[in-house]
Amino acid sequence: MARLDTFPVSFKVAGRAILIVGGDEEALAKARLAVKTSAEVRVFAHAFEADFAGLGVNLFARATQLSDFDNAALVFIADHGPEGERARAFAKAAGVPINEVDVPENCDFYTPAIIDRAPISIAISSEGAAPVLARLVRARIEAVLSPRLGAIARLAGAMREKVAAALTDGVARRRYYEALVTSPAVEAAVDAGRGEAEAERLLGAHADAEAEGGAGVVWLIGAGPGAEDLLTLRAQRRLQEADVIVHDQLVPSAVIEMGRRDAERISVGKAKGHHSFSQAQINTLIVRLAREGKKVARLKSGDPMVFGRAGEEIAALRKAGIAYSVVPGVTSAxxxxxxxxxxxxxxxxxxxxxxxxxxxxxxxxxxxxxxxxxxxxxxxxxxxxxxxxxxxxxxxxxxxxxxxxxxxxxxxxxxxxxxxxxxxxxxxxxxxxxxxxxxxxxxxxxxxxxxxxxxxxxxxxxxxxx
Structure with missing residues (x-):
């Protein structure tokens, strides 16, 4: 298995400076990236060919000095001549990480393609090998993320003390936050300026559920024919929320791994001529897990409602009074x-x-x-x-x-x-x-x-x- 040559982290820059050496378009591109942070951005060049007006950066029409690197968090070098070499030497002496634009061998860190939903950020890095591909991946992720994601994240942060006081169980708190950040009602309330009121209403409902011992649910999810990119977005969200994933033999491991790392996995593999679990045993299992207050992803190949015996499982859930929903999948035909x-x-x-x-x-x-x-x-x-x-x-x-x-x-x-x-x-x-x-x-x-x-x-x- 290929291993990463870099360790992905989020680097703290608050109260510090980001230095950019160079005055051309490459330097401007890094400046536009750096000003998305709260760091002071300083740009050093003898001549500024690009237009830095309106960015809110500090321009220094001179070469760098060793003292410039005091309290610097990161350095971007876009000058590949003597001034760039001088800055690189100063940065090394000061212990400041360096990124020299388009020179991977001189980089201590790489600039990822960034999705900004402050305070949420997502970085896609190719370790300098394929930046165009990283940007394409970023575009795909951007397309599925709500523009209100950052506002919802700030709302979740503002609710921390109230949630800690209202929900005593760690699992109950996790479920509340999962509901908060995935709820269409919360997103609509944020748009209307009523986000906190909706968050508190949701908290009350979760507190009531915790007092009643917690309510489990079963999601019958279609995994599609086997290619993980044919899984629906709803199926992906449910897998991330599930405490337990009960899956059939034909569901590929790549789909199962889309669930939370700490989710329990239970294979109820049924293949021609060999049934490790009978249908009655599967029915009993998912009812028991839901009665324990767990969120159960019942993951089936194809679509649950097409030759997936979902009808029998739904009947068992109805009889037991267990909440359930069906997430369709691409059936094999x-x-x-x-x-x-x-x-x-x-x-x-x-x-x-x-x-x-x-x-x-x-x-x-x-x-x-x-x-x-x-x-x-x-x-x-x-x-x-x-x-x-x-x-x-x-x-x-x-x-x-x-x-x-x-x-x-x-x-x-x-x-x-x-x-x-x-x-x-x-x-x-x-x-x-x-x-x-x-x-x-x-x-x-x-x-x-x-x-x-x-x-x-x-x-x-x-x-x-x-």
Missing amino acids: LAAAADTATPVTLRKVSSGVVFATAHGADNAELAHWASLAQSGLTLGLYMGKSIAAKVAGDLLAHGLSATTPVGIVVNAGRADKVLYSGTVGAMAEDTIDFADGPAIIFIGHAVASGDWAQAAEIAPDIKRIA
Whole structure:
């Protein structure tokens, strides 16, 4: 595993000075960054080519002196000539950390891409290797953070004494602050100038809950098909709030690790032919955890409401009087459609799509599927890899044309996905050497409109194409 060559910290500069050596545009860029802090910013140069007006910095039209480095916190050197070398020597003598612009080997520290929501700050650093990438990452994070984040952070700080007095338990206090900083009602109240009143109202509700012994909750969360960047923002927030993460076997570790570090992880791995936990045991587990006052993230592959047995868990929670909510996820069939640009509904071709599980399908269901496919609907079959040939043969026996297009995606939504294309007749020949992993089988004429790895036409025999 690659290790960081720098240790990320927030450096205290209050009451101290930040020195900038140079008068060009590089120096100006560092000055604009430095004035975001409360430090005194001093700029040294014989000539100021850039316009520093309006920044509130102190300009010194001379070379640096050793005494200038007294009480300096940081030094930025944008002059790469003799004056820069002089300043670097003084900084070394004074023990002040140096950043020489675009000269990583002369840097004691690197300037990260910074997201400023004072008092909240987020820094993204590439250790000087890829500053453009760091800025792109910053832009993505900026897009999901509320501009009111800083105001909410200041509100949280102002509530510390009241919270300490009202909530005696550390877990209860943490839950209050989590609710405070994620509540849309608090954000709206901050906008309207009523932030403190809403924060106090929320505190009262949490104090009442603590007095009653604490109320647990279960969130049934869809983890999507496996790629962590397909997880929803709501799912990420719930994982960060959860005390316990109860997860299925197919949920990748990268998604589970999005939870809090101190959250308990419980695997209830259920795979074909091996169930470490029965469904009844899982139901009992999540009810027990919630009754203990814990916030439970029940993390399921795909979408909880699509072949995720969420209905049984919801019934158990309702019976026990446990609060719950559902966080949707990208179900595997939709990920497979996206992987192959397959329009499962297509005007004048397919007026609808049916998702079904191939395992356990009886004769009546197969006859119904054949009728639906003949009428133009697209079938999306889950859990049918081991019986694909049998299903295809049964569909043929119920009248489905052997030339009906088929597309199969194994490990949909993941980097290791594998695609197959062909016809129902070819699939019935049982010649597919399937890759490991769950599969989605699409059947219907809309499949032919998908992007099946440069196949100009549906191949006469099904084959692996990617």
